[in-house]
Amino acid sequence: MxxxxxxxxxxxxxxxxxxxxxxxxxxxxxxxxxxxxxxxxxxxxxxxxxxxxxxxxxxxxxxxxxxxxxxxxxxxxxxxxxxxxPWVYKHVNDETCQGTIPKKTGIKCFDHWTEELIETGYLHNHARMWYASIWIFTLNKPWESGANFFKRNLLDWCPASNTLGWRWVAGIQTIGKPYIAKADNIKLFTKNRFHPINQLNEKPMSVKNEESTREAIKFNPPRTLNFENHDNVGLVLNKNDLSLNKSFEAKKIPFECGIYIEEGKKSSKSVVVNSFEDRIMDETISKTPGVKVFYNYNQLVDWARNYKLNKLIFPYETTGNEILNKRELIEKLKEAQIAPFFLMRDWDRHAxxxxxxxxxxxxxxxxxxxxxxxxx
Ligand SMILES: Cc1cc2nc3c(=O)[nH]c(=O)nc-3n(C[C@H](O)[C@H](O)[C@H](O)COP(=O)(O)OP(=O)(O)OC[C@H]3O[C@@H](n4cnc5c(N)ncnc54)[C@H](O)[C@@H]3O)c2cc1C
Incomplete structure (x- = not known):
């Protein structure tokens, strides 16, 4: 892969x-x-x-x-x-409308993109912008329900890019500057495939921003990791980072490798997304010699205990991507006297x-x- x-x-x-x-x-x-x-x-x-x-x-x-x-x-x-x-994601994630498929609208491009997204799990960036704009301003649906529809169906779903992409289109990210989908722009950039003339609301009112515009919190860089000779290192890959082992190998750090597969979220994802993810996980496992696979926290803790790991490393989990940074697992590890370490890549740490x-x-x-x- x-x-x-x-x-x-x-x-x-x-x-x-x-x-x-x-x-x-x-x-x-x-x-x-x-x-x-x-x-x-x-x-x-x-x-x-x-x-x-x-x-x-x-x-x-x-x-x-x-x-x-x-x-x-x-x-x-x-x-x-x-x-x-982080509170901005909590707001959209709390929404109850969990990704319902929109009905046929008669707007050809919109209906086409609905089908393309469901069938392939992908939409071009410009189509995402037009789609979100039509959803919000022509169909008058809440942006949060659109974000949740994307969440269910996108192969590349990312809590940050998706939530903030929708907010940007709605005009609440860059406040007061909504993105307006226009028929002529769609015609030009789809090379005449679509021209929804007189079908779109091209002069919408701004969306109300219910949240306060709170200041950013201060970035507290997570600890950096130092290795000692006697360290017994375990690294647990998961869908947040499936190549962190490569950088350990490049630095010649010896480690035991595991992979955590999150089964519980499957019902909130489309069939296309689930089968894509299964394939990626299967291929990662088959290309990572000696990797141990965990489907629940107990299996992971038993492995760490059996291998007497004293440094257990997980990829850092950003907002909306929490998989292992959960109280239940942290408690279990504490009982086993193992301290987990959430490792942030330098790429993110610097940026x-x-x-x-x-x-x-x-x-x-x-x-x-x-x-x-x-x-x-
Ligand atoms: C409403 C809306 C929702 C979106 N939801 C997601 C999402 O859930 N996940 C996601 O990864 N992207 C999201 N995007 C951003 C963007 O549409 C996709 O990243 C891009 O279309 C991916 O296709 P590509 O790999 O061919 O991009 P390319 O054009 O080839 O760009 C290369 C890489 O740059 C990054 N990138 C490109 N454009 C953007 C962008 N506008 N924002 C953030 N990263 C970008 C991606 O990692 C991409 O793979 C969203 C955009 C909008 C407007």
Missing amino acids: RNDILLALNSFCEEKLAYYAKNRNFDYGQPHNNVSALSPYINRRILSENEVIKVALKNHKIGKIEKFIQEVFWRTYWRGWLELH FPFANKGFFPFKKKIPYLLKVNNLT
Whole structure:
């Protein structure tokens, strides 16, 4: 799997990346060759952001692929922003409308995108923007229910990019600046596939922002990890990060490896998402020699105990991505006298402090972030 994705990244960088800035806004329909379609893999860190940009820079001068680099950083920025404003996710996650499929609307493009999303688990970025805008301003549905519909069906679902993408369209992220889907813009950027003339509300009222605009919390960087010679290290991969073992291997740190599979959430995901995730997990397991698989906390704790692990490392869990940072597991580990360590990748550690305001000031830090991540 990882090798196939690396091949796909390489061929995207060799063949398509030079035209990305010019082409990326066009939704030509499946198979969406003008964009990378890598988000389901970056999201689970089957490929890390660092690897993606490294391959891109191997093929191109930095000035020629600025747009692509910025897009990769958009996800980092959203994740950091949500980490500093965690109550915003709690609000959408508390919503009761859990991803109901919208009925046929008669707006051809919208109905098409509903089907595309359900069947493939993917929508082009521009289509996500139009779709969310039509949902909110033409169909007058709450943005939270749309975010939950995406949550159920997107292969790349990310609590930060999805919640904040919907808020941005609604005009409550960049306050008072909603994104308005316009028929002529859809016609242009779908190359005449759709033209919903006179079907869209192109002059909507702003959505009310029910939440207070509270200040960002201060970023408290989690501890960094130091290894001693006598350490018996266990690393537990999960869908938040399926390649952290590669960086341990690169640093020649000996470790026992496990993988945690979260079965309980399956009913909240579509069949397409569940089978994609099963396939990814199966392939990760088959390509990771000696890995132990856990389906519940007891299996994980027994393994840590049996192997006498004194450093048990989990990928850091950002807001909305909690899998192992749960009281029940922490208590069980405490009983077994094992202290878990949630390891934040340097990529996030460096970037998150700058995600407290808008993307514009964050963007100015990209040259610095590339440098501290040894990419320039
Ligand atoms: C309403 C709405 C909901 C969204 N929900 C999600 C989501 O749940 N998960 C998700 O990963 N993205 C989400 N996005 C962002 C974006 O649409 C996808 O990341 C992008 O379409 C993924 O396709 P790609 O890999 O072909 O992107 P490419 O154009 O090839 O970009 C390369 C990488 O950059 C990152 N990226 C690109 N555009 C964005 C963006 N606008 N925001 C954040 N990261 C970006 C992704 O990691 C992507 O793989 C949402 C956008 C909107 C408007």
